[in-house]
Amino acid sequence: xxxxxxxxxxxxxxxxxxxxxxxxxxxxxxxxxxxxxxxxxxxxxxxxxxxxxxxxxxxxxxxxxxxxxxxxxxxxxxxxxxxxxxxxxxxxxxxxxxxxxxxxxxxxxxxxxxxxxxxxxxxxxxxxxxxxxxxxxxxxxxxxxxxxxxxxxxxxxxxxxxxxxxxxxxxxxxxxxxxxxxxxxxxxxxxxxxxxxxxxxxxxxxxxxxxxxxxxxxxxxxxxx
Numbered sequence: 001x002x003x004x005x006x007x008x009x010x011x012x013x014x015x016x017x018x019x020x021x022x023x024x025x026x027x028x029x030x031x032x033x034x035x036x037x038x039x040x041x042x043x044x045x046x047x048x049x050x051x052x053x054x055x056x057x058x059x060x061x062x063x064x065x066x067x068x069x070x071x072x073x074x075x076x077x078x079x080x081x082x083x084x085x086x087x088x089x090x091x092x093x094x095x096x097x098x099x100x101x102x103x104x105x106x107x108x109x110x111x112x113x114x115x116x117x118x119x120x121x122x123x124x125x126x127x128x129x130x131x132x133x134x135x136x137x138x139x140x141x142x143x144x145x146x147x148x149x150x151x152x153x154x155x156x157x158x159x160x161x162x163x164x165x166x167x168x169x170x171x172x173x174x175x176x177x178x179x180x181x182x183x184x185x186x187x188x189x190x191x192x193x194x195x196x197x198x199x200x201x202x203x204x205x206x207x208x209x210x211x212x213x214x215x216x217x218x219x220x221x222x223x224x225x
Contacts, residue, residue: 003033004025004028005025005028007026007029007031007107007205008024008027009050009092010056010107010122011024011027011054012024013080014054014080014082015121015122016058017122017123023051023117023120023121024117026116027114027116027124028152029034029116030109031038031107032103032109033068033105033108034053034107035103035105036102036103036106036107037100037103038101038102038103038128040100041098042060042083042098042099042100042104043083043092043094043096043099044094044097045064045094046093047093047112048093048094049084049091049093050111051084051088051109051111052111052114053082053083053084053109054080054081054083054106054107054109055077055079055080055082055104056079057079057103057104057105058100058101058105059076059077059078059101060076060077060083060098060099060100060101060104061073061075061082061099061101062074062097062099063206064078064095064097064191066127066171068170068172071120072205073204073205074096076101078182083098085128085132086115086132086135088111088122100193103158132206142165149191151188151195151198152201153201153217154188154220155184155188155190155191155198155202156198157177159173159175159208159218160218160221161221162175162179162183163175163217164176165188170220171220174215174218174219175216175218177214177215178210179186181195181199181201207221212223
């Protein structure tokens with residue numbers, strides 16, 4: 001199978017219609033293949049949004065950086081994900097950086113060609129609309145969760161207060177002997193279970209980073225305001 005036919009099949013599979021349907025040839029012809037190594041950036045926070053990507057294989061992560069360069073994880077994407085359409089549709093700059101976690105293969109298409117496909121390719125506009133609606137719904141759920149994550153905020157603030165500020169990095173504090181979850185729960189007057197979930201959440205996002213010597217680095221809660 002040549003690259004044009006493969007690209008046509010990948011886009012039709014994304015939409016969920018048979019590849020022989022008309023309308024995907026122009027989109028496939030406008031695509032270019034991009035391959036990334038682990039650690040390579042697909043898009044960079046603050047850049048102009050000129051390209052949309054379809055993830056063919058591999059895993060990508062979306063992160064944001066504080067002014068001192070601390071990385072905070074936002075989301076991960078797997079095969080079949082559409083990347084970069086939101087900023088393209090809104091005309092805004094990239095709101096985050098997207099990095100390859102593994103070897104990654106994507107189809108890249110200029111936004112003008114992507115926008116044309118919304119009008120011409122069968123089912124393409126509906127698919128993109130459903131995808132955007134799902135992302136809005138997910139964002140609403142996340143905002144609702146964040147509104148109830150008072151324990152995470154209290155854990156974060158207490159740990160940063162307990163740490164010793166880094167002389168070279170005002171956003172980082174280090175706790176040489178971190179308190180246990182039980183001790184931390186007592187300090188913030190919360191249940192141990194909710195405190196444990198909050199600690200796990202903060203580790204996952206990158207606000208807490210355990211060192212090999214057992215110390216704990218805590219990134220300032222104000223770093224991403």
